[in-house]
Amino acid sequence: MNVIDLRSDAVTLPSREMLESMMRAELGGDLLGEDPTVRELQELAARMFGAEDALLLISGTQANLVAMMAHCRRGDKVIVDSKAEIYRCEVDGMVSIAGLAPMPIEGSKGTFTGDQVRQAAKALDSDASSLGLLVLENTHHHAGGTCWTPSQVADAAQAAHELGLKVHMDGARVFNAAVALGVPVSDYMRHVDSIQFSLSKGLGCPMGSILVGDSDFIDVARKRRGLLGGGMRKAGAIAAPGIVALNTMVDRLSEDHANARRLVDHLEVLEEIVIDRDSVQTNMVVADISATGMTAEAFVAKAREKGLMVSVLGPSTICFVTHRGITEEDVERAAMIVESVIPACRSGVCYI
Ligand SMILES: Cc1ncc(COP(=O)(O)O)c(C=O)c1O
Numbered sequence: 001m002n003v004i005d006l007r008s009d010a011v012t013l014p015s016r017e018m019l020e021s022m023m024r025a026e027l028g029g030d031l032l033g034e035d036p037t038v039r040e041l042q043e044l045a046a047r048m049f050g051a052e053d054a055l056l057l058i059s060g061t062q063a064n065l066v067a068m069m070a071h072c073r074r075g076d077k078v079i080v081d082s083k084a085e086i087y088r089c090e091v092d093g094m095v096s097i098a099g100l101a102p103m104p105i106e107g108s109k110g111t112f113t114g115d116q117v118r119q120a121a122k123a124l125d126s127d128a129s130s131l132g133l134l135v136l137e138n139t140h141h142h143a144g145g146t147c148w149t150p151s152q153v154a155d156a157a158q159a160a161h162e163l164g165l166k167v168h169m170d171g172a173r174v175f176n177a178a179v180a181l182g183v184p185v186s187d188y189m190r191h192v193d194s195i196q197f198s199l200s201k202g203l204g205c206p207m208g209s210i211l212v213g214d215s216d217f218i219d220v221a222r223k224r225r226g227l228l229g230g231g232m233r234k235a236g237a238i239a240a241p242g243i244v245a246l247n248t249m250v251d252r253l254s255e256d257h258a259n260a261r262r263l264v265d266h267l268e269v270l271e272e273i274v275i276d277r278d279s280v281q282t283n284m285v286v287a288d289i290s291a292t293g294m295t296a297e298a299f300v301a302k303a304r305e306k307g308l309m310v311s312v313l314g315p316s317t318i319c320f321v322t323h324r325g326i327t328e329e330d331v332e333r334a335a336m337i338v339e340s341v342i343p344a345c346r347s348g349v350c351y352i
Pocket of ligand 1: 058059060061062085086137139141170172173198200209
């Protein structure tokens with residue numbers, strides 16, 4: 001059975017061009033700053049973001065941790081949306097390795113305002129100077145791939161900067177946001193102190209994330225990366241597909257967004273599947289399946305048996321993520337499988 005995998009855009013496989021670039025990559029000692037391919041990738045990323053410098057890291061988790069360690073002193077507090085990946089999935093590293101304390105705030109569809117940042121700071125009983133960092137997630141995974149607009153970022157970042165905080169964007173999918181809104185990623189960079197983005201999700205590389213920021217910040221980040229054992233030797237082999245990705249994979253993200261909208265068109269007719277269309281802004285679709293009477297776990301397991309892989313987001317919410325490996329036909333078939341999973345199909349006729 002040909003399985004349609006909509007669990008994550010991290011399941012994308014590298015293109016042939018990427019694999020060939022790995023074979024051809026000119027390599028050197030990256031720890032000494034002598035790997036020409038890593039340097040080319042970092043320079044390209046810095047240029048695209050309008051940043052002074054960039055640093056290649058193994059993963060988004062490592063890039064976020066390094067950014068927090070480079071921006072903050074131990075004991076600092078980090079204001080972060082309560083549904084952000086950094087809080088939900090990476091808080092252990094933030095607390096136990098970086099020695100930071102999260103201050104979660106409630107965003108709306110993944111975003112929040114400058115006033116909310118000010119209120120969070122005001123609500124703090126302890127020393128306000130211990131506030132170190134504001135984190136924004138763009139696109140916001142748990143909210144279903146929602147975008148921050150550059151002006152929303154400007155508002156939150158201005159409040160943070162007035163309070164003396166640095167601002168880091170967990171932009172694992174920042175190119176999805178930029179493509180969806182038709183803005184260059186530099187429109188985000190001008191408001192924040194650092195952005196990390198993933199090469200291995202929608203952009204399709206085997207691995208890697210890049211952190212961008214000013215030169216002093218990147219110098220410190222490089223040291224923190226080393227502290228975490230993240231210094232690499234002949235990393236050009238990883239960097240080469242990153243160059244291909246930045247040159248060839250960014251604009252095509254709009255195809256994934258179109259497929260996500262197509263999926264909504266198909267699913268919307270099923271009354272047991274409830275989708276907030278306004279939240280479908282990039283390559284993710286979050287569906288509330290409570291009306292099916294099934295738990296998300298049970299729904300996902302049943303779909304898997306029928307050849308569709310999706311992820312559980314909450315007790316009664318599931319998430320579909322489109323990516324380069326997914327065609328229009330896959331989207332149609334995925335919708336048919338979803339309909340067939342719903343107990344006692346409303347129409348009485350299941351497609352399969
Ligand atoms: C928004 C966001 N940030 C960070 C990460 C972590 O990235 P990585 O899997 O490369 O460590 C993820 C992973 O899904 C993510 O969705």
